Amino acid sequence: MFIGEFHHNIDDKGRIAIPSKYRDILGNSFVITRGIEHCIYVYPNDTFNHIVTKLESLPFTKKDARAFTRFFMSGATAIELDKQGRVNIPSPLITYANLSKKCVIVGTGDRLEIWDEDAFNEFMSSCNDEMSDIAENLFEEKI
Amino acid sequence: MFIGEFHHNIDDKGRIAIPSKYRDILGNSFVITRGIEHCIYVYPNDTFNHIVTKLESLPFTKKDARAFTRFFMSGATAIELDKQGRVNIPSPLITYANLSKKCVIVGTGDRLEIWDEDAFNEFMSSCNDEMSDIAENLFEEKI
DNA sequence: TATTTATCCCCCACTTTTCCCCACAGTATA
C-alpha cells in the first residue's frame, strides 16, 4: 500500500527518483499516466490493467467514454526503473502536471501521485477548509 | 495495447512515422480510417475486422447505421509500413484530419489516433476542465 | 505505340532524442 509524502527533484532530463521503500511494491515494471487534478498517477501493472479492462468495456461510440479513455490511455507509459531507481517522465506529462523542479510524491493507497510542489500545496490548502464538508457526504453509514 | 502520446511530423509526401514501440503490435499490415473527432484511427487488422462485423450486424434500413458505416468504411485503407517505419496517409484523410505538419499520435487502448497538433491541444484543453465531471459519471461503482 | 507525367517506394544521410552507465554528494547506520 502506498502512503506518505516525499519531496524529490525532477532533473533536466525529466527523471525523478521513486521513493526507495516503494520500489519493491512497484517492481521493475509499472505504469504512469495522467491523473485527474493535473497530477501524475503511478500504478502497479495489475491495478492499471484492471482499470483498462473497465474502460474497454465502454463503447467507443459514446463521447464521454472516448474522451476519458483518450485522456487516461494517451497519458500512459510503461515504465522501467533505471539502476538509480528513477523513472523518466514523458514530456507531455511534465507539461500536463506542470512539473518544474520541486515535486511531491504522495501515496494514496492503491497508487502514487506525482505533483508539482506548488500545485500540491495550493490544492491541499484550498481543500483543507472544506474537508469537513467533503467528509460529510462520503458515507451514509458507519465505516 | 496502445498507450502514450507521440509528437511526429508529417512530411510533404504525406508520410508519418509510427512510434517504433508499436510497429511490432501492428505488424506489417493494418488499417487506418476516419475517426470520430476529425482524427485518424489506426487499427490492427483483427480489431478492424471485429468492428466491421459489428457494423454489418446493423440493418441498412436504419439511417444512422447507413451513415456511420459509410463514414467508417469509406475512409478505410489497408496500410503497410515502409522500411523506415512510416505510413503514407491518403490525401482524403489528411484533409479530413486537417493535418499540416505537427501531428500527435496517441494510443487509446485498442487503436492509435493521429491528430493535428493544434486540434489535439484544443480538444484536450477543452475537456480538461470537464474531465473531473466526465470521470464522475462514467462508473457508479468502484472499478 | 511512344513519350511524358505523376506517384509511389526505397535508400542514404543528418539530426535529435533516448537510454544506459559512471561518478559524486548527503544522510543514515553500524
Added chain:
DNA sequence: TATACTGTGGGGAAAAGTGGGGGATAAATA
C-alpha cells in the same frame, strides 16, 4: 570513522525520427 544506501547530475553510445534524391511502376497524353 567507515560503510552502505539514496538522491542528483552529466557524458556518451545507440536508436528513432526527418528530409531529400532517385529509380521503378503506372497512368495520361500525344
